[in-house]
Amino acid sequence: MKIRKAFALFLYLTYFTNALHAQYQPKPVDEFILGTDLSMVKAILDNEGIYKVDDSPKDVFSAFKEGEYEYVRLRIFHSPDENEANGTVNSLNYTLALAQMVKEAGMKLLLDFHYSDTWADPSKQNVPLAWSGLDFTSLNDSLYNYTKNVLNRFNEHNLTPDLVQTGNEINHGFLWPQGSAWNGNVVNYQNFATLLKSAIKGVHDSNNGSSIPILLHSATGGSITESQTFADSLLKYNVEFDILGLSYYPCWHGTLTSLDENLNFLSSGYEQTIMIVETNYNSDGVPSGDCVLSASQMPFPYTEQGQFDYLQAIYAIAQKYERVKGLFYWGGDYIWAGDIGGSYSSLFHWQGNAQKALFAFQDTTSTSIQPETPMFSDVLIYSTANKQLIVQLPEGSQGSNCICIYDITGKLQYKNQLQSNRNSVELGHLMPGVYIVTLEHNQHVFIREKVVFNH
Template sequence: MIKNLNSPRYANRKNWIIVLIILICCIIASISNAQGRRARRVTLPGQPIEIQLTPYKTTMLGNGRDTALISVKIIDKDVKEVANAQKLITFHIKGDARIINIHNVNLKETTNNDTVRTVPVTGSCWLVLQAGSSRGIIKLDATADSLYTGSTEIHTVQPGTPHRVTNANYAPRKVQGKILGADISFLPELESKGETFSDNGTPGDAIEILKAHGFNYIRLRIFNEPANSKGYSPGKGFCDLEHTKAMAKRIKAAGMKFLLDFHYSDYWADPQQQNKPAAWVGQDFTTLKKSLYDYTVKVMTELKAQGTTPDMVQVGNEINHGMVWPDGAINNLDSLAQLIYSGVKGVKTVSPSTIIMLHIALGGQNAEARFFLDNMTARKVPFDVIGLSYYPKWHGTPEDLKNNMADLAKRYKQEVMVAEYSQLKQEVNDIAFTAPGNKAVGSFIWEPLSTWEGVFARDGKSNAYLNIYPGIAKEYGVK
């Protein structure tokens, strides 16, 4: 049969084909434009790419008077200030707060209001934020044409009278020796994808390679149920108890020590999110404390049973804004202290000798660090080590880190350490090992196998960063 290509039926089909072709062309053009935009964002050192906001407080009193100083910088791809970059930056605030000062800017001459300000900035400036009189979360964004947006969050609190979690006096335990540690929790995931590691052309186990370069401690994170659909590792369960037990055996077989980092969540826990595990949702506070205690005991018991008891435990991860939200949010300091204490009791029930770390971000934010530690100390939360995260983009300059660690070492009975870092490896370790009063414990680099400035390239071959560590270990007596 000969088809009539001029019939309405085939004319309609032809029209649909044309529409489809046009649609495909539009999609290809959109992808090409997006790739072009990404390509244009690939800049050289010294070219502005992003706005960096570094707050020197991320917790403020909701009393209508408290202020936070925020560093604003236009930075390049290496996170260095581009001092001659000139941009109109617009600051946007969501939450109960207002901008009361921007260094070298007359706010009366700007046309915006207290919560939206557009000002000319050359390289950098300082901004002062004032809290309102309510509790909540303040979000500050900084935008400018052709630059990635800078963002930060600040929590406002109204502390009440502290209530002690215990009347017992606690003498902080001392860490035995110095720590040169690495968090390599991604290792099982990398190995499951077929990734291997080598040093100077010789294949080897990543743990053994790190040990050969002076590392003596490995840190592992653990999630409650990461295999959940909304968990860290849906369907696979990486960083659950079973994966942690398998990794713990490898750590101990290598003759290294072991830090366990409880997130008390099915997903990442950090200052921006501390969501309780799905299994604990809806529990009253008494039941919630018991669930946290029971889970801690279960994990510690199973690790001890296979001969891999953690030498140190973090009760929560970067908890300066609290943990197990909303019950343990920083707004609820008494509840937060009780939840931490439940975790501490769970660890000590199984292993009284295990060192307890309280881990806060705040590498360079001294006032913020003191606020958290003063409140936990006032509630008599027992712990042994103060752990700080230090990423220059969010936590200030190396000098800020040095001053903060020195102050905390003098102010509190506990020892101090850098529990997370990646960049400025030599500089950070020089600070981490030299806090005054012999109170410096050492450091843990975060995920050096695969992220940021990793000590292995993407093909698993060791690089120059790894060669920094034998010298650090020798200089600071790491054994």
């Protein structure tokens, strides 16, 4: 009898779990998205900031489009304090005006609700002043109505977002304390999920909002355990979302290997699309504050080239997984303009000129090695349509010649001796992406080249 009960309980739980995951079919994202957060652009332009490419003035949206960016992410605060510096930045009217610029540039829009009067992140999720002191029911209603009304305003201006993010880095909940994921040692995911479902309902009940994919944002890019806890806890309460967006910064979220492992886990375990919705990398010196890596921890040097290589590396990792469909750069728009400062993680130098990394994705997505393209006068390296790399050395080459292929993180993927002047290397075991090919003669590197395998 006990065995029967146990087996029945097992069947019930199995059915319940499967039914839970089967209740909602996430809206698919078909194409890989490259995006950038440009929430400060209007304020910078209003303060007479000038963006440049090759030291010539350039429309900032055109510059990003040339860099293969197609989406712009804009944050919105509830009622930012006008007495603070840049107080009207990220208000509704500011964001509407900036969204107009985005759409006129022919780019798509991800709207990022912070549900606060200021920055919301894992360390702070402050309730807007207008909602302070509300009981849970009133807070829930206010959240729904606010979300719906904001999106109706966007729709009135023909600016309906293409994606909506209901909360910013909400792995610890939002609208604290009532919407916190935990209250002390007490789990509070049910209240968190209830509020989140009201926000999502507000999106879908807005004019033209029923088909907008919903993105939930978790600052857990390097942690399988934290990402799983976030997703499973919300799915338990039937929160219906389409995209799990991750923040990943090496100084806070671990190594690129940790990110890779997390993307592998999430893409194989969930029906939702996965995106890296925030990342960036420093280009000049060690950053101040909490986000600091030692030289041994840095995947690449904090240089302009290191920033470029980092973006190509994280792109290559994201491309490994079919369910991973997006990568957004954060803070790439900061330059010096009045009381707005530049940033060493920006894709523009603080004086306005584009960094090399602005075009890292352009290089990655459009570069291929064509047959008979010489990299040196006496050496040819090119890839073929049948997944081979051809290495042709000059006639009469003597000694021990070796080829090594590394992925963009520096991990050796292939090593072998070159047997003749013309050699073919099978690439079928490698994922599409960016690789470093080195040729060595008697253990001395004489060629080091970046190649893109698009097969």
